[in-house]
Amino acid sequence: MTKKQKKVLYRIIAASVLLVVLHFLPVSGMLAFALYLIPYFVIGYDILRKAFLGIAHGQVFDENFLMAVATVGAMALGVYEELSGGEGEFVEGVAVMLFYQIGELFQAVAVGKSRRNITALMDIRPDYANIENENGELEQVDPDDVEIGTVIVVQPGEKVPIDGVIISGSSTLNTAALTGESVPREAAEGDEIISGCVNLTGLLKIRTTKEFGESTVSKILDLVENSSMKKSRSENFISKFAKVYTPAVCISALVLAVLPPIVLMVFGRPANFPTWIIRALTFLVISCPCALVISIPLSFFGGIGGASASGILVKGSNYLEAMAQTKYVVFDKTGTLTRGVFEVTKLCPSAALLEEHHGNTEEARRALLEAAAYAESYSGHPISKSLKEAYARTIAEDAALAMQEERKEAIQTGQVLQPGRVTDAQEIGGHGVKALVDGKEVCVGNAKLMKSLGLEYEEACDVGTVVFVAVDGAYAGHIIISDVIKDGAKEAILGLKAAGVKKTVMLTGDNKTVAESVAKTLGLDEVKAELLPADKVEAVEALLAAKGAKENLAFVGDGINDAPVLSRADIGIAMGALGSDAAIEAADVVLMDDNPAKIAVAMKIARKCLRIVYENIVFALAVKAICLILGAVGLANMWLAIFADVGVMVLAVLNAIRCLKVPKN
Numbered sequence: 001m002t003k004k005q006k007k008v009l010y011r012i013i014a015a016s017v018l019l020v021v022l023h024f025l026p027v028s029g030m031l032a033f034a035l036y037l038i039p040y041f042v043i044g045y046d047i048l049r050k051a052f053l054g055i056a057h058g059q060v061f062d063e064n065f066l067m068a069v070a071t072v073g074a075m076a077l078g079v080y081e082e083l084s085g086g087e088g089e090f091v092e093g094v095a096v097m098l099f100y101q102i103g104e105l106f107q108a109v110a111v112g113k114s115r116r117n118i119t120a121l122m123d124i125r126p127d128y129a130n131i132e133n134e135n136g137e138l139e140q141v142d143p144d145d146v147e148i149g150t151v152i153v154v155q156p157g158e159k160v161p162i163d164g165v166i167i168s169g170s171s172t173l174n175t176a177a178l179t180g181e182s183v184p185r186e187a188a189e190g191d192e193i194i195s196g197c198v199n200l201t202g203l204l205k206i207r208t209t210k211e212f213g214e215s216t217v218s219k220i221l222d223l224v225e226n227s228s229m230k231k232s233r234s235e236n237f238i239s240k241f242a243k244v245y246t247p248a249v250c251i252s253a254l255v256l257a258v259l260p261p262i263v264l265m266v267f268g269r270p271a272n273f274p275t276w277i278i279r280a281l282t283f284l285v286i287s288c289p290c291a292l293v294i295s296i297p298l299s300f301f302g303g304i305g306g307a308s309a310s311g312i313l314v315k316g317s318n319y320l321e322a323m324a325q326t327k328y329v330v331f332d333k334t335g336t337l338t339r340g341v342f343e344v345t346k347l348c349p350s351a352a353l354l355e356e357h358h359g360n361t362e363e364a365r366r367a368l369l370e371a372a373a374y375a376e377s378y379s380g381h382p383i384s385k386s387l388k389e390a391y392a393r394t395i396a397e398d399a400a401l402a403m404q405e406e407r408k409e410a411i412q413t414g415q416v417l418q419p420g421r422v423t424d425a426q427e428i429g430g431h432g433v434k435a436l437v438d439g440k441e442v443c444v445g446n447a448k449l450m451k452s453l454g455l456e457y458e459e460a461c462d463v464g465t466v467v468f469v470a471v472d473g474a475y476a477g478h479i480i481i482s483d484v485i486k487d488g489a490k491e492a493i494l495g496l497k498a499a500g501v502k503k504t505v506m507l508t509g510d511n512k513t514v515a516e517s518v519a520k521t522l523g524l525d526e527v528k529a530e531l532l533p534a535d536k537v538e539a540v541e542a543l544l545a546a547k548g549a550k551e552n553l554a555f556v557g558d559g560i561n562d563a564p565v566l567s568r569a570d571i572g573i574a575m576g577a578l579g580s581d582a583a584i585e586a587a588d589v590v591l592m593d594d595n596p597a598k599i600a601v602a603m604k605i606a607r608k609c610l611r612i613v614y615e616n617i618v619f620a621l622a623v624k625a626i627c628l629i630l631g632a633v634g635l636a637n638m639w640l641a642i643f644a645d646v647g648v649m650v651l652a653v654l655n656a657i658r659c660l661k662v663p664k665n
């Protein structure tokens with residue numbers, strides 16, 4: 001509990017004790033009224049103040065106003081009874097205020113607790129980075145001040161503050177806060193490392209590759225902090241509803257207090273104003289909308305929190321709402337369903353290139369790979385990374401043979417490609433790359449690229465993804481690479497079917513043979529291959545046009561050549577670890593561990609959350625409607641009104657807290 005909440009608790013205790021004492025004191029009349037005013041002000045002074053300030057600022061109709069009118073009215077009625085010779089009741093006015101405060105306190109504690117839970121889950125913000133100074137001592141600096149390329153030291157037990165590459169040391173990393181995955185991951189020299197992981201065992205030296213503000217940690221925190229700004233339809237509905245509802249209730253109460261007595265008077269019967277005023281006040285207390293106003297945002301907040309604990313970042317409650325109605329899931333292939341880590345399986349230099357190397361196949365193959373790797377220098381495509389890595393490995397083997405220790409170290413830190421050899425590199429989406437390497441134009445890409453450049457090329461010598469290479473306008477050979485389907489991709493598709501998804505589709509820029517074999521292995525309903533980024537948008541547009549109004553389409557991609565589709569779909573889901581920054585920005589949902597099986601989990605969380613929201617809406621409105629009717633005809637007293645308000649709120653909040661728990665199956 002915070003200090004403020006403790007203070008409210010003490011006031012609740014004080015007012016309750018005073019009420020009990022007064023109950024047993026033999027006081028009556030105006031003295032009783034004066035004495036009851038003490039607990040009334042102890043418990044209600046802040047509500048009265050807020051109501052008064054609200055009126056002064058022209059924002060009349062809120063919960064504080066409802067409570068103030070109801071309780072002041074009840075007290076005033078007591079005084080009226082006393083003055084007209086009867087016996088006044090003052091307990092009710094105080095009790096309404098007391099229970100309202102109990103409900104508010106309960107709600108504040110519950111909300112605070114779930115908020116803390118979520119921030120604890122997201123406790124990934126690093127406070128400092130360690131840098132070694134000239135004397136070899138570690139110095140703690142603000143991560144914001146660390147420049148790209150600086151070497152930082154991460155000791156066991158510390159969080160990795162900035163993204164980078166390990167240059168020395170090896171360790172196990174706990175990535176639970178990022179991915180929800182509890183199995184630690186091994187990391188060694190040369191590995192890329194993302195910020196937000198906790199270093200468990202060894203000392204790591206990391207050369208940073210990004211600034212703090214661009215690092216994974218900062219990106220994620222931004223996402224989570226901004227997620228509450230995007231409101232779901234249910235939330236918007238409730239805030240609009242409250243705006244209309246509260247004045248409507250106040251006016252109805254006024255009518256209820258005045259109209260029936262006047263009508264009775266007209267017909268010559270006793271008007272009985274006090275009875276009708278009590279009914280009107282009861283009506284006011286019953287109709288307080290706090291159960292909905294509080295429990296609905298809390299439900300969504302819980303759902304988003306539960307999702308982030310399992311490595312699924314949802315950027316707003318509107319997306320959670322949309323996830324619940326997903327009927328079509330469209331996938332990208334490379335990096336989404338496949339691991340995006342290609343193995344070079346065959347290097348096939350052209351006859352011309354072979355001749356250039358005097359028939360030395362090894363040398364020609366090396367030249368082919370070298371040209372491709374250099375041309376791909378500036379690309380972030382999975383294919384590009386694989387080619388560069390394959391080239392780095394051959395160089396490393398050479399260096400090992402020649403015992404060039406220095407060179408070996410450079411290779412392990414990823415500096416194989418000599419800068420300056422590549423000028424003017426250009427990436428052509430869905431085709432490949434084009435660059436000047438040593439002044440020669442090298443084109444690397446698929447058959448489409450070769451065709452668009454009007455180059456002759458050989459048929460591929462094997463099955464797999466084919467990368468054609470052309471140097472100075474002449475075909476120089478091709479490289480066959482193959483990718484592996486992600487573990488769990490098949491289960492992901494089955495899981496989606498089980499969760500009620502009607503159709504799964506794969507869109508890819510890769511060739512038909514590869515695409516069809518992947519689709520068949522995974523059991524996808526439809527596959528479209530050899531698509532350019534623009535074709536992917538078109539394919540998604542067609543699916544969007546064909547689906548029903550209440551059905552949503554999700555696109556899952558890694559953002560490489562598919563960022564436009566991510567933002568075009570009803571819900572864009574991006575791979576967070578492998579995906580590009582553009583993807584994480586364009587997407588509505590980010591899967592931190594790149595596991596497509598999390599999509600079905602996200603759908604389950606969304607559905608559970610929405611079910612709870614509807615339960616609360618129906619339950620609260622039904623109880624209130626019944627009590628309102630009973631109140632209007634005089635069958636409900638203040639005590640029932642208090643249950644309708646505070647009781648319903650407590651139950652709704654308890655129900656909403658269930659959203660935090662992620663459904664297992």
Ligand code: ADP
Nearest residue numbers: 333334379381430431432445446508509510561
């Ligand atoms: P996917 O839809 O499978 O994710 P992309 O749209 O990213 O594939 O790429 C489609 C095709 O374009 C690839 O299969 C490859 O043939 C070619 N391509 C794209 N970028 C590159 C690159 N940097 N180097 C070589 N080929 C590339």
Ligand code: MG
Nearest residue numbers: 332334335560
């Ligand atoms: Mg892709």
